[in-house]
Amino acid sequence: MAAEDIAAALQRVEAVLRRRPEAGLHEDSQAVARWTGALGVIASHANGTEVATDMPGEFGGGGDRVTPGWLLRAGFASCVATRIAMGAAIERIELEQLEVRVDSHSDARGMLDVAEADGTSVIAGPLDMQLFVRISAPGVAPQRLRTLVEESHRCSPMSSAIQLAVPVTLRIEVGDS
8 A cells, every 4th residue: 555545544533532532442463372382372363374383492382483572572673653644644754764673681580480689570571672763765864763752652652551561451261180
C-alpha cells in the first residue's frame, strides 16, 4: 500500500475515533502457545501464522529456534517501526531507510529462581531495554525525523505496554490427569 493510501486509511480511522471514542476499545487477537515437547512451543495466531520457539542448549533446549524473549524484542522493534511508518505516512514523509533494533540485558538467575546472596529475588525479565532507530528521508530535517520517532515511540502499543508494565491477570485451568 502506498504512503498516501496508508495516510488516507489512518485519517478515516482517526475521524471515526474522534466521533465515537468507544469504537477504539476492542479485544486484541489472542496469541496461543502450545507446548510441543521438551522446551519447544508453537505460538499461533487465529489467521494461521505460527512461530516456533525453543531455549538455548545451555538451558536444555535445542537452540535452533528463537527464544520467547527474542519474540518480545522482535515484537517491540516491529511495533515501533510500524508506528514510525504510520507517522511518516500521515506527515507525508517519504522514508528512505527505517531500521529499529531492540537490545536488552537479562539475568538468567531470575528464570531459575536463583536469588542474590542476600536472598533478594532476581527478576526474570529483562533488566533494561535499549531502542535504536536508524531513519532517513530525503529532504527532511533531522529534527523533524527525531520528533517523528519520539512521537511514534510514545504512541506505540508495545512501547506503552513495556514502559507501563501492563497488569497481567493469571487464570489457571488444570485438566484431568
